[in-house]
Amino acid sequence: MSSGKFDPMHQFEVHKLLDINLFGLDASITNQSMWMIFSTLCIMILFIVGLRKRTLIPNKMQSFVEVTYDFIQDLVISSTGIKGKSLIPLIFTIFSFIAMNNTLGLIPGSYTSTSQIALNFAMGLSVISFVICVGLYHHGLKFFTLFVPHGLPTVLKPFIATLELISFFARPFTLAIRLAANMAAGHILLKVFSHFAVMLASVFVAYAIVPSAVLFGINLLELLVAVLQAYIFTILTCVYLNDAINLH
Amino acid sequence: MDMTIGLKAIGASIAVLSMIGSSLAIGILSGKFFESVARQPEIESKLKGSLIIALGFAEAIGLFAFTIAALIIFIL
Numbered sequence: 313m314s315s316g317k318f319d320p321m322h323q324f325e326v327h328k329l330l331d332i333n334l335f336g337l338d339a340s341i342t343n344q345s346m347w348m349i350f351s352t353l354c355i356m357i358l359f360i361v362g363l364r365k366r367t368l369i370p371n372k373m374q375s376f377v378e379v380t381y382d383f384i385q386d387l388v389i390s391s392t393g394i395k396g397k398s399l400i401p402l403i404f405t406i407f408s409f410i411a412m413n414n415t416l417g418l419i420p421g422s423y424t425s426t427s428q429i430a431l432n433f434a435m436g437l438s439v440i441s442f443v444i445c446v447g448l449y450h451h452g453l454k455f456f457t458l459f460v461p462h463g464l465p466t467v468l469k470p471f472i473a474t475l476e477l478i479s480f481f482a483r484p485f486t487l488a489i490r491l492a493a494n495m496a497a498g499h500i501l502l503k504v505f506s507h508f509a510v511m512l513a514s515v516f517v518a519y520a521i522v523p524s525a526v527l528f529g530i531n532l533l534e535l536l537v538a539v540l541q542a543y544i545f546t547i548l549t550c551v552y553l554n555d556a557i558n559l560h
Numbered sequence: 561m562d563m564t565i566g567l568k569a570i571g572a573s574i575a576v577l578s579m580i581g582s583s584l585a586i587g588i589l590s591g592k593f594f595e596s597v598a599r600q601p602e603i604e605s606k607l608k609g610s611l612i613i614a615l616g617f618a619e620a621i622g623l624f625a626f627t628i629a630a631l632i633i634f635i636l
Contacts, residue, residue, distance in 0.1 A: 321634050486620075493623035496630070544616045 320503040324427055324496065348425045351412040380408070384546075391550035395557055399550075402442075406435070407546040414495060414538030418531065427495040429488060436484035439549050447556030458559050483552065487545060494541050498534045505530060568636065572629040582622025589614050 330341040362373035370378055384404045388396045410426060417424025425431055447455040459476040460469055505527045513520035593611045597604045 321630070489624055489627060490620035493627045494620065497623050497626050500630075540612060540616050544613060544620075547613065 318507055320500045320507075323423075323499060323503060326428065343423050344425045344428055344431070347416065347423050348413065348431075351409070351416050351425070354416070355408050355412050380404075387547060388550055391547070392554045392557055396550070396553065399553060403546055403550060406439070406549060407542055410435075410491065410545055411539050411542035414542060415535070417495065417499070418534055418538065424495050424499060426491055427499060429492045432488035432492045433484065435545075436487035439487065439552070440481075440484045443552045443556045446553060447559075450557055451559060455556070455559070458555060487548060491541050491545055494537055498530075498537055501530055502527065502534065568633055572632045575625055575629040575632060578625045579622045582618055582625070585618040585621070586615055589618065 326342050326344050328340045328342050329346060332340045359377055362377035364373075365371075366374065381404070384407060385400055388400050388403050392399065413426045414424065416422055417427070444455075447458065459473045459480065461472065461476075464472060505523050509520045509523035509527065512523060589611065593607060596607065
């Protein structure tokens with residue numbers, strides 16, 4: 313029998329695994345930080361093992377690493393031009409961290425760190441502050457002409473500048489919520505269909521075939537969405553950096 | 561009588577009504593994609609990547625509405 317009330321949000325609860333108190337600050341290891349550490353270790357192992365034997369004609373692991381690097385390099389250079397070459401490590405880190413976190417969340421029984429708004433907002437905020445710093449470094453105070461597109465009658469300029477400013481500062485929020493909502497909605501959907509399968513199976517086992525087949529399809533969709541959302545976050549970061557580096 | 565849960569349900573369903581826009585956006589984008597591929601089949605592989613990205617954006621806006629609905633039911 314389906315036990316108790318159906319609560320799809322229980323899977324997103326963060327609880328402490330190891331209590332650590334650093335000078336009065338709460339630095340305990342929660343299930344979210346454990347999965348973040350685990351995904352970082354997975355990325356490191358993947359790329360270190362892939363590059364262990366460097367041959368001219370790559371084997372499978374090395375070819376995977378090379379394809380990922382080429383992908384990120386094409387993405388950055390096509391968005392920001394050749395001036396963006398120094399940004400490749402940052403974009404690579406963002407992409408692989410988000411993709412690995414999203415994908416590891418699809419393992420049954422695991423926890424998706426990127427479904428927490430806190431993590432995504434931290435990433436969005438650091439990306440936008442980085443964009444502002446890069447813009448100020450390259451152009452000094454002329455960076456603020458980004459908000460005033462030229463070719464406008466002078467009467468409209470204050471209003472358009474205000475709107476542009478608001479939409480600029482909405483960027484960390486949209487980046488964060490896009491990722492968090494996609495991950496959370498996907499996992500809630502999976503939970504709902506699993507609940508249907510369990511409820512039908514408690515009546516008669518063969519009735520659970522239909523929800524299980526739908527579950528299979530949804531899992532594949534979630535795998536696509538996991539990598540796609542990482543790609544969208546990355547490409548939006550590149551677009552914002554392009555805005556800052558090459559004004560207009 | 562405690563009406564909170566009923567009112568919460570009504571609030572959440574009104575919030576989710578705005579996903580009509582997101583589904584319309586996805587439909588229009590896919591329609592334009594099919595139209596343009598029918599006109600010029602060689603462009604398909606170049607356009608497919610951009611289509612998936614645009615669908616991701618449209619989907620995300622719809623999911624903002626879902627976030628508000630979830631907020632209403634589970635947090636407020």
